[in-house]
Amino acid sequence: MNVGICGFGKMGQIRADAIETHGFAQIKSVFDVNIPDDCKYPVANSIDEIIEDPDIDIVFLCLPNYFNKPKTIMALKAGKHVFCEKPPAFSAQDVRDIQEVERASGKVLMYGFNHRQHGAIDKMKSIVDSRKFGSILWMRSRYGKSVDGDYLNTWRAKKELAGGGILLDQGIHMLDLLLYLTGKPFDEVHAMVSNMYWKTPGIEDNVFAIMRNTQTGVTASVHSTMTQWRHLFSLEVFMERGYMVLNGLKTSSGTYGDEILTIAQNRTTAPAATWEDEERLTFHIDQSWAREIELFFDSVQNGAPVKFGSSDQALEVMSLIDMIYEHDLHQAPNLADQLNMTVKELT
Incomplete structure (x- = not known):
């Protein structure tokens, strides 16, 4: 199968090495705004060119965070299997939006939470x-x-x-x-x-x-x-x-x-x-990158359920992050009010 890597900085290169070592798929093209001088792969003109390439079966998204949701959805709709780095999106609702497209596509979607594989x-x-x-x-x-x-x-x-x-x-x-x-x-x-x-x-x-x-x-x-x-x-x-x-x-x-x-x-x-x-x-030895690629390709090749880095797990962690951010926002005004009351009492 053919792979396209969107984002060829540190993470894109780590994924490329793991893909080559595994041997299940070959890298057809990569894209980055700053391609390394020693890049040995064909370079596409844009992210969308990789996603829309009919010869590419699998898309790796190693991009700045704000790309993750829209490009994951775009790639799934284009019939590609998708491996996306964390964070999956900016909120739990974003992940639910992605899941709707994932279910309709029938394709494999996995997120990069490599720490589980240490x-x-x-x-x-x-x-x-x-x-x-x-x-x-x-x-x-x-x-x-x-x-x-x-x-x-x-x-x-x-x-x-x-x-x-x-x-x-x-x-x-x-x-x-x-x-x-x-x-x-x-x-x-x-x-x-x-x-x-x-x-x-x-x-x-x-x-x-x-x-x-x-x-x-x-x-x-x-x-x-x-x-x-x-x-x-x-x-x-x-x-x-x-x-x-x-x-x-490690x-x-x-x-x-x-x-x-x-x-x-x-x-x-x-x-x-x-x-x-x-x-x-x-x-x-850090084998987390290799183990993630092995699990992802197993799901692509054999239809195995995504055990680690599934969209359900992504939803769970993003729901927790939402709760953390929201709790602080809710508490801050109350603390400010309490402080103002104390100041008034003192004066």
Whole structure:
């Protein structure tokens, strides 16, 4: 089958390498406004030229966020299978609009949530599903990076092009992992969203959110930040009879450190688990890109359901993001009113 890649920056090139390694399909053409000098593939004149090419069966969308919804819909209507990078769109309603077209097309649609395919995450999910340590009680997560002033000159710093800030850019991965591990949605959310440092309208640089499933009681927190001056990835899962702590994430840049998973069974008497009781696993290879391509092509070739990165999962995570943004917007006026009342009382 023939593939067209729309957007041939870092992500487009990562996908191209994975496609070639897999061998199921060949890359017919690529497009980007800034094509690398060493590009070895035929270059199309536009995104639409790739989507409308009758010889192309599969379209990869590795584009700025604002393209994702309209070009996904366009490609599905053109009869193409679609692999789209996150975020799927700007809101849950956007995803519902896409799903209508997806169902009518009969084509495969998959979103790039590669963090699910990391070795440590796979191990954590298998332990949760085995119930070796019982049910999840709570989870705590942090995902942060730093950006410099050049960030303000890119499309990511414009609300109408990016849709949001660090939560939609990077925190979406952590929210997806929390949903993946629990297997249940969160229906109660409390959040604080701020842009204290970069002060870019509509582009948050920090989000603190705490979420709960009111039926199971499982509670989770996330801190998503672009003012983490030392890149950090941390995910903790505490269960009835044990815990798992993942620090670091194996990436090509190496900026998040080694991917180290600590596992231990608790004890009911003090001092509970000790450092000596913990098992530590280090995952040296990032196979997430290759595994995603393998799963996507399996769905295209064999009709297998999309297990990871489905539009239903995209809808679930975007619904949670909507709740986080909306909660902060609802709370801000109330806090302002309270502050004004306090000032009046003092004066």
